[in-house]
Amino acid sequence: MIKRKFFMTFIVFFFLFPLQIAAETIEEPDVSSEAAILMDAKSGQVIYGKNEFVRMNPASITKIATAIYAIENGVLSDQVVVSEQATKVEGTTVYLEPGEIVSLEKLIIGMVVNSGNDAAIAIAEHIDGSLTNFEKNFNVYLQDYIGVSSTHFENPHGLYGENHYTTAYDMARITQHAMENEIFRSIFKIQEYEWDGESWDTTIVNHHRLVLGEFPYDAEITGGKNGFVSQSGFTLVTTATKGDLDLIAVTMKTNLKNEPYAETLSLFDYGFNNFKTEVIPKGSKFTVDNEEFVAEDDLIYTVNIHDKVSNKINPSGVLSIYNGENEQIASFNLKSLSAPVTKNITDENEENWQANGFLGTMELAILGVSAIIVVLVIQKLRKRA
Template identity: 50%
Template sequence: MKYYSIFLMLTISVFFFFPAYHYAEDNSPSVQSESAVLMDAKTGSILYEKNSSARMYPASVTKIATAIVAIEEGKLDDIVTVSENARYVEGTRVYLEPGEQVSLIKLVQGLLINSGNDAGVAIAEHMDGSVEDFSKRMNQFLKEKVGIHDTNFVNPHGLYHDQHYTTAYDIALLTSYALKNDTFKEIFSTNELEWKGESWDTVIYNHHEMLTHRPYEGIVGGKNGYVQKSGHTLATVAERENLTLVAVTMKTNLKSIIYKDTAALLDYGFENFKTTVIPSTKVFKDKQNNNYYPTNSVYYTHKINEIIKQKVTNEGELLIKGEDNRVLSVTKLNPVAKLSDRPVSVLASTSIEKEQGESKNLVLLVSFIIVTGSLFGIFIYSKKMTRQRQRDPSN
């Protein structure tokens, strides 16, 4: 009875191993920036945040907004005449000259790649006659098209003004929106560009160091910024396989910290998350056995090997949750009168949960077999040695 009690205690202890495995220690990144957020660009899921709704001064990260407004609402082949006001704006410039004529697309390139404040003013004055009126257009665009509600810009370049503010979350949302535009994405990703101007011919280089001096695997593009009041700010996009991440870090005193924080955020995202797609050909059933289908493919981002739960709600929505009950996706579904009207495969409400949990369950099963087998072997060996000592009193 003694041996069986020991074996039972050892076997029970195995089950304490699984919760420790299942609920691993939090591995969230250590971020020194005052405000930061990591967002999945496809789904808008927040994978990490630190004071992401705090109002911050964005500096030149503002130029992401200026660029996407110019691209979507301007005519890129327009010829812009540079004003005195644009020529003498302070800060980083592409050295435009008064009266110089430049295409709008070239100004957007100078704005995003070389962070030209003069290009920003030239864009604003061309599109709306003044920096003030362009800023009104920009704020309206951000609210109506991007869905941003805690940002107010008073200029196109990001030079300090106490009423020129945003949040890390808003910048991530803006960047995710802008990435959908191919023209923006191409310029945003440009490392260097030959520049021929009236006063100088040169090569302009992207100021975001992950595109130049600090290469990062999967880097897509980015925009940096700095003024004294804002500290260093950074918006960065990286992509690996089917996961596109937007990292925004705001307000540090040292440039090295803002890049270190950004790399830590991206590493955390790529090492711990994945994006899964449910095709629009899938049909779902609710508890009453009614059939539904999504209009478009459904994307959701979740932890790797996480057990996913899904159900069709009474409102006809597909609700997808993670294992800690956090909402990953809510998608309005379309009812199907007859399944034969839509000849596609049926996905039961438990199939995703089973699919996502299979690899984790396999690891747990193998671990259980190994540990239990080892304990059983120790038990048998111990019992055998005891019997041997009983037969040989000299030991």
């Protein structure tokens, strides 16, 4: 009998908590880079993080930010005159010549695909007139427009500077914003480009090995940028898509050249195998305490496919999403559809009149009763006298 009770208890427990048990068995990827993050590009939720808020030097992944800044603040068909200062920059270049005229679009491609530092400076000088103005405007754009809070860039290319820093989280947010732009997306995934320059006529090849397809993978690699300076080690940003899930992986600071690629694939495996993007469609309605609310936009959030998800709405119209451990994973503000209660002035006056009339009647009745009592008492006293 005892065994039967134990068996029944086990069965009940199994059916009540299967999703929570499955969710706990998921192994997170083993990442050796000092910082890393995996983000759902649609929801912006962090799926995996390691030191993702620690400030670090980004090296050439800085150029992701420079590219989207130039696309959104410049005209791609503009013809840019390359300065002598741009041609004297250190590091990787596309061998621009002083006075050479190149379109802004071509410079952005040379900067992203071949990591041209000279192209980055030519872009900055064209957009803002000088590197000083560029640094000021660039950081305002990143902080106020994109909304990152732990990033400051001294230059457009990513060569080391004491005040040139970002975080894995901020780089993922910058990339998330950039990937919303169709022009950026088309440049970010270029594998090869025919470069016809004044002193350099060649085919430039993307330095990002996953973009080139060197590592076979069952998800689509939609773009990427690598970076290296001795102070930052190897850094890598990669985007990928599979089904309805779009992911952004960032790894920062390792001295092993191939490690960022292996770790990125491990991060993608973890994300694609265990998570999905859910959407509550725009216009969905919810009722709380007889008050109706509506979603003004699509509400997008990321969930573990092994987990049990629930939601709650408070009286203020805040929709919160919880996982199986009752941890909040997302929240959204809904719009109230309940019209504010307003009283017609005439009705309000009528109510006041009725209330005042009722009170007046009660007061008169009390006075009348009181008068009768007084008269009866006086008559009784007179009879005794």
